[in-house]
Amino acid sequence: MIPELPVGHPWFAAQDAGGGITRLIEPYVDPFLGSNVWHVAGTERDLVVDTANGIGPLLPAVDALSGGRPVVAIATHGHFDHVGGLHEFDDRRCHREDADMLDQGGLRLLRDAFPDWLVEDYAWYGSPLPDVVALSAVPDADFDVAGWTTPPTEATAFVDEGDAIDLGDRSFVVLHTPGHSPGSICLLDDANGTIFTGDAIYVDARLGWDDPAAFATSLLRLRGLDIRVVHSGHGRSFDGAELRTAVDAALRELG
Numbered sequence: 001m002i003p004e005l006p007v008g009h010p011w012f013a014a015q016d017a018g019g020g021i022t023r024l025i026e027p028y029v030d031p032f033l034g035s036n037v038w039h040v041a042g043t044e045r046d047l048v049v050d051t052a053n054g055i056g057p058l059l060p061a062v063d064a065l066s067g068g069r070p071v072v073a074i075a076t077h078g079h080f081d082h083v084g085g086l087h088e089f090d091d092r093r094c095h096r097e098d099a100d101m102l103d104q105g106g107l108r109l110l111r112d113a114f115p116d117w118l119v120e121d122y123a124w125y126g127s128p129l130p131d132v133v134a135l136s137a138v139p140d141a142d143f144d145v146a147g148w149t150t151p152p153t154e155a156t157a158f159v160d161e162g163d164a165i166d167l168g169d170r171s172f173v174v175l176h177t178p179g180h181s182p183g184s185i186c187l188l189d190d191a192n193g194t195i196f197t198g199d200a201i202y203v204d205a206r207l208g209w210d211d212p213a214a215f216a217t218s219l220l221r222l223r224g225l226d227i228r229v230v231h232s233g234h235g236r237s238f239d240g241a242e243l244r245t246a247v248d249a250a251l252r253e254l255g
């Protein structure tokens with residue numbers, strides 16, 4: 001039996017992260033699957049970093065922030081919980097090495113329909129599986145809980161090491177930081193000491209990697225940056241000192 005779920009509206013909750021940056025989160029999604037969407041306002045265009053699971057619409061939440069400016073949406077990597085809403089954006093980018101992850105679908109919402117790799121992910125990260133369904137609400141009354149899967153899409157452009165994303169009054173440079181996935185990137189605003197790291201580094205939860213040697217190299221690179229604030233793919237933001245502490249702990253686990 002699929003439980004009757006209420007309609008959750010709006011689907012995303014917005015939190016001011018300071019410095020012209022807004023964090024958007026999905027309050028009705030199982031906490032393990034929840035990820036951060038970051039909106040950065042620029043004078044010429046806005047930047048969206050990651051797009052969450054794609055269960056409910058992201059674009060209305062972004063439109064409310066972007067004031068009609070063009071929006072560049074960039075996925076820090078191709079995992080389902082960061083690219084689900086990417087299809088909603090006309091300008092959607094990722095690193096070439098994760099491009100083929102975008103059309104694979106992936107997530108299912110009923111616990112009994114979870115693919116094996118997702119059950120293994122819950123175990124790796126030490127999160128309890130949902131009892132029946134990975135939602136506490138649905139985005140609309142007609143939502144098909146049993147039939148839904150991650151909306152597939154294709155990138156309209158690729159980003160790579162050294163590319164600049166110019167928003168007008170501020171600019172981000174792409175750092176290719178493989179290890180969590182082959183095409184993982186970070187976006188660094190050097191002038192403001194601000195970085196978006198996706199799943200290359202976050203705090204308060206276990207990290208994951210598919211290439212330990214590449215991951216260690218990427219972590220050491222991040223450790224050497226002069227950073228004031230880190231906005232990561234999951235959980236809270238943190239400062240440069242905590243970044244270095246988190247990197248050191250991860251390097252110990254990697255051995």
Ligand SMILES: [Zn+2]
Pocket residue numbers: 077079180199
């Ligand atoms: Zn990931």
Ligand SMILES: [Zn+2]
Pocket residue numbers: 035079081082199233234
């Ligand atoms: Zn993630």
